Amino acid sequence: MIDRWYCSALERQLRKPFVHVLFGARQTGKTTLLEHLLDRASLHINLADPEERTRLLAEPGLFRKECEALPVRSTPSIVFVDEAQAVPAVFDVAQWLYDRDRTRWRFVLCGSSARKLRRTGANLLPGRCMLHRLFPLILTERPPRAADRSGHHAALVPPGRSRRLRSTFPPADLEERLAYGDLPGVSCSSMKRTAARFSAPT
Numbered sequence: 001m002i003d004r005w006y007c008s009a010l011e012r013q014l015r016k017p018f019v020h021v022l023f024g025a026r027q028t029g030k031t032t033l034l035e036h037l038l039d040r041a042s043l044h045i046n047l048a049d050p051e052e053r054t055r056l057l058a059e060p061g062l063f064r065k066e067c068e069a070l071p072v073r074s075t076p077s078i079v080f081v082d083e084a085q086a087v088p089a090v091f092d093v094a095q096w097l098y099d100r101d102r103t104r105w106r107f108v109l110c111g112s113s114a115r116k117l118r119r120t121g122a123n124l125l126p127g128r129c130m131l132h133r134l135f136p137l138i139l140t141e142r143p144p145r146a147a148d149r150s151g152h153h154a155a156l157v158p159p160g161r162s163r164r165l166r167s168t169f170p171p172a173d174l175e176e177r178l179a180y181g182d183l184p185g186v187s188c189s190s191m192k193r194t195a196a197r198f199s200a201p202t
Contacts, residue, residue: 001036002184003165004029005140010132011037017076019094019107019125021084024134026112029184031082033134034110041108042070042077047086060089067097067105076106085111095125136182142169 014020014037024030031046038044043066047053056063063081070077084090094107169187180186 001032002169003167004033005138005165006134007033007037013130013132014106014108016130017102017106019098019109019129020132021125021129022108022110022132022134024112025136027183027185028134028136030110030134034080034108038078038080038108040078041080043067043079045081047081047083053086056087056090060087060093063090064093064097067093072104076103078106078108080108080110082110083112084109091125095128098128137169137184137187140165142182142187143171145171145173
């Protein structure tokens, strides 16, 4: 995984005894980041899978039973639910289990639509959750091309939070960023676009 600016901060936050909710637009890299940080999750449910989504929509109580079936350990069992907004009852179950025992489970819920949840009146776990957001790439993650570096782009990094990344996404000039955007998958394909442009017949 290419290093993300928010990775180390999120890793620290996930240790805190709350329900953690990560929101962000589609394709900003939420699942990739959490799979990297939660590679030893006790239970991983991906509600982007139509079969899994249908199963829990038909019987939301199954999620509670699967969490309760996890063995009791000295450290919390990590329960990671991707695209959690697809089954809003997951938030109710997470609250009920969290209120029952704050040390047995560590819920990490990931979704792309907080607005959809608010419209449906879903439970956003007031007083129980830490809300995180993942945005498209910032300049620290996708630096400008050498010819565009003026030394002023560091000011766009959130104050007090900058750190040296182990790896970055392919550099891009402003024109390319405006034309194609700064989603991780799009930025990685920029190298392919450049190669295709130079190899195209004239």
